[in-house]
Amino acid sequence: MSQKAYNVAVAGATGAVGNQMIQCLEERNFPVKTLRLLASARSKGRKLRFHGDELPVEVMDANSFKGIDIALFSAGGGASLEFAPAAAAGAVVVDNSSAWRMDPDVPLVVPEVNPHAIAGYTKKGIIANPNCSTIQMVVALNPLHKEARIRRIVVSTYQAVSGTGKKAIEELVDQTRAMMNFLDVPRKVYPHRIAFNCLPHIDKFEANGYTREELKMVNETRKIMEAPEIGVTATTVRVPVFFGHSESVNIETEKKLTVARVRELLEKAPGVKLVDDTSKNEYPMPKDGAGQDLTLVGRIREDESISNGINMWIVADNIRKGAATNAVQIAEVLAENYL
Amino acid sequence: MSQKAYNVAVAGATGAVGNQMIQCLEERNFPVKTLRLLASARSKGRKLRFHGDELPVEVMDANSFKGIDIALFSAGGGASLEFAPAAAAGAVVVDNSSAWRMDPDVPLVVPEVNPHAIAGYTKKGIIANPNCSTIQMVVALNPLHKEARIRRIVVSTYQAVSGTGKKAIEELVDQTRAMMNFLDVPRKVYPHRIAFNCLPHIDKFEANGYTREELKMVNETRKIMEAPEIGVTATTVRVPVFFGHSESVNIETEKKLTVARVRELLEKAPGVKLVDDTSKNEYPMPKDGAGQDLTLVGRIREDESISNGINMWIVADNIRKGAATNAVQIAEVLAENYL
Numbered sequence: 043m044s045q046k047a048y049n050v051a052v053a054g055a056t057g058a059v060g061n062q063m064i065q066c067l068e069e070r071n072f073p074v075k076t077l078r079l080l081a082s083a084r085s086k087g088r089k090l091r092f093h094g095d096e097l098p099v100e101v102m103d104a105n106s107f108k109g110i111d112i113a114l115f116s117a118g119g120g121a122s123l124e125f126a127p128a129a130a131a132g133a134v135v136v137d138n139s140s141a142w143r144m145d146p147d148v149p150l151v152v153p154e155v156n157p158h159a160i161a162g163y164t165k166k167g168i169i170a171n172p173n174c175s176t177i178q179m180v181v182a183l184n185p186l187h188k189e190a191r192i193r194r195i196v197v198s199t200y201q202a203v204s205g206t207g208k209k210a211i212e213e214l215v216d217q218t219r220a221m222m223n224f225l226d227v228p229r230k231v232y233p234h235r236i237a238f239n240c241l242p243h244i245d246k247f248e249a250n251g252y253t254r255e256e257l258k259m260v261n262e263t264r265k266i267m268e269a270p271e272i273g274v275t276a277t278t279v280r281v282p283v284f285f286g287h288s289e290s291v292n293i294e295t296e297k298k299l300t301v302a303r304v305r306e307l308l309e310k311a312p313g314v315k316l317v318d319d320t321s322k323n324e325y326p327m328p329k330d331g332a333g334q335d336l337t338l339v340g341r342i343r344e345d346e347s348i349s350n351g352i353n354m355w356i357v358a359d360n361i362r363k364g365a366a367t368n369a370v371q372i373a374e375v376l377a378e379n380y381l
Numbered sequence: 382m383s384q385k386a387y388n389v390a391v392a393g394a395t396g397a398v399g400n401q402m403i404q405c406l407e408e409r410n411f412p413v414k415t416l417r418l419l420a421s422a423r424s425k426g427r428k429l430r431f432h433g434d435e436l437p438v439e440v441m442d443a444n445s446f447k448g449i450d451i452a453l454f455s456a457g458g459g460a461s462l463e464f465a466p467a468a469a470a471g472a473v474v475v476d477n478s479s480a481w482r483m484d485p486d487v488p489l490v491v492p493e494v495n496p497h498a499i500a501g502y503t504k505k506g507i508i509a510n511p512n513c514s515t516i517q518m519v520v521a522l523n524p525l526h527k528e529a530r531i532r533r534i535v536v537s538t539y540q541a542v543s544g545t546g547k548k549a550i551e552e553l554v555d556q557t558r559a560m561m562n563f564l565d566v567p568r569k570v571y572p573h574r575i576a577f578n579c580l581p582h583i584d585k586f587e588a589n590g591y592t593r594e595e596l597k598m599v600n601e602t603r604k605i606m607e608a609p610e611i612g613v614t615a616t617t618v619r620v621p622v623f624f625g626h627s628e629s630v631n632i633e634t635e636k637k638l639t640v641a642r643v644r645e646l647l648e649k650a651p652g653v654k655l656v657d658d659t660s661k662n663e664y665p666m667p668k669d670g671a672g673q674d675l676t677l678v679g680r681i682r683e684d685e686s687i688s689n690g691i692n693m694w695i696v697a698d699n700i701r702k703g704a705a706t707n708a709v710q711i712a713e714v715l716a717e718n719y720l
Contacts, residue, residue: 239667275690328578
């Protein structure tokens with residue numbers, strides 16, 4: 043890391059991801075000169091802690107980014123569309139919303155996979171942080187793709203409520219408590235009860251029957267892995283888990299991969315932790331994926347239904363590696379190489 | 382239904398599935414002449430209700446099946462291996478354990494799919510009831526296979542704790558209550574916490590890295606659908622849901638199937654209920670699958686990663702259609718056609 047320090051803004055600082063971004067900047071000792079915390083008018087007057095100081099939350103407007111070097115956005119797609127271009131006039135924006143991800147002039151980056159793409163930030167001043175469920179999948183799959191060329195991915199997800207935000211975390215708490223006490227179950231965030239249930243529905247439905255979350259996994263995977271030829275099909279499901287997304291991933295490769303070779307590749311893969319000893323009941327679980335930054339991979343098996351198939355189970359913290367940590371990692375590469 | 386009535390035994394009457402078998406016999410008005418309830422010595426002295434009567438639970442031994450016409454077994458694999466052959470000397474055994482399922486002389490039956498196979502009961506006097514997650518999958522897939530020949534199935538499951546039995550239901554309650562009250566989390570049944578977590582581990586691990594549950598889905602699907610050529614690969618996962626298994630199923634067919642045609646086929650398929658209107662947020666969920674006997678199918682989409690692919694989401698009550706109801710349906714076919 044260079045000795046230079048940066049003026050950093052976090053837009054959406056009071057949300058689940060924004061909060062975690064502040065924590066990641068602190069944990070990873072990012073060279074922050076000043077930190078500006080921005081949110082909507084609702085959060086006016088709040089203060090948040092950073093390296094022992096209490097910092098005020100300011101209301102975000104077009105002038106909020108004066109003097110800022112790096113702006114980490116996690117304020118929703120609307121705020122990103124409204125404020126990121128103005129912020130990008132002076133700062134580099136790392137945006138966690140889906141608003142800019144598929145823009146050909148905006149790099150979509152997972153630092154373990156395509157750090158070189160960050161150079162493209164000069165076009166619009168914006169770098170997009172991918173969708174949570176996509177990030178952990180490409181961290182695990184990219185080393186296998188480099189070795190054996192992935193032809194097709196079939197993925198089913200088991201996604202935590204924290205991906206929806208703080209209100210969804212509260213909803214799972216409130217619904218669970220109500221059910222355990224035989225009370226009426228409140229419902230505000232999701233269209234159906236999430237406590238002790240599974241919802242095969244994340245983000246809006248498109249005309250082709252897929253949800254936007256499912257199409258993000260298709261399109262973002264191809265863009266990040268720079269492999270438009272990979273076939274991807276996804277089913278994304280919300281489960282009653284607070285933190286940590288899990289994924290059942292089936293891949294077909296051009297070149298044969300043995301389980302032993304997959305393990306070898308993943309053992310030395312950046313950002314990956316192999317958790318795969320079934321003799322000791324060791325496999326990735328959201329309870330272990332939560333609160334740390336690695337992507338856990340296990341249940342690696344040859345798929346005998348095709349000649350070159352592998353099944354695996356991938357878990358990561360959706361708020362950390364799936365959002366905040368990945369954004370701060372992008373900022374680290376920016377600071378080290380470009381700013 | 383014929384006018385004849387039958388002497389029926391339920392072995393494992395006090396378990397989650399055995400209890401539901403008694404309830405299904407009652408609900409479906411199965412022609413019961415006498416009902417004998419059998420369990421291990423632990424349940425001695427208990428009484429269970431059937432059509433308003435309190436029936437005693439007897440301790441199962443080799444003489445328990447004298448005079449019995451149909452014995453429904455759900456007492457675990459060990460008890461089935463020990464007692465089913467003796468019971469089958471006089472009665473027809475419908476066995477819910479995995480002990481006899483792959484025996485070539487034992488039919489493995491889902492009445493909506495292969496009712497004709499029941500005729501094979503004469504070889505050993507035993508009919509096997511398939512694995513819960515397999516039953517609901519073949520109910521939904523068989524109509525598609527008949528039309529378009531399925532080549533390959535990739536399935537990931539989201540399975541309820543009731544599949545493990547009553548103690549696992551208690552474990553999810555106890556762990557949830559402990560976590561909501563910030564107490565130490567008790568753990569007795571599963572190797573890891575199930576509350577607010579996902580366990581990619583159902584039944585024992587085999588040498589090839591798959592669990593027995595996963596291999597059941599491979600082998601039983603082929604046997605029931607009488608299609609040894611179908612490639613099947615499964616990842617089976619326990620989720621914090623009490624009742625109702627969900628499955629994300631991807632199929633590749635020889636003949637092209639459109640979404641419209643899949644809907645047409647499933648609308649008239651026996652035992653299936655189409656729940657697939659995303660414009661109204663209607664899709665199958667375990668909370669709706671529980672407590673009824675149909676297999677709910679929705680989220681039907683063309684898989685654009687291959688030429689003839691379909692994704693769907695399948696939910697059923699694992700204790701009812703996945704076990705007790707299917708066993709009683711087999712008994713109904715037996716009664717109607719063979720006894």
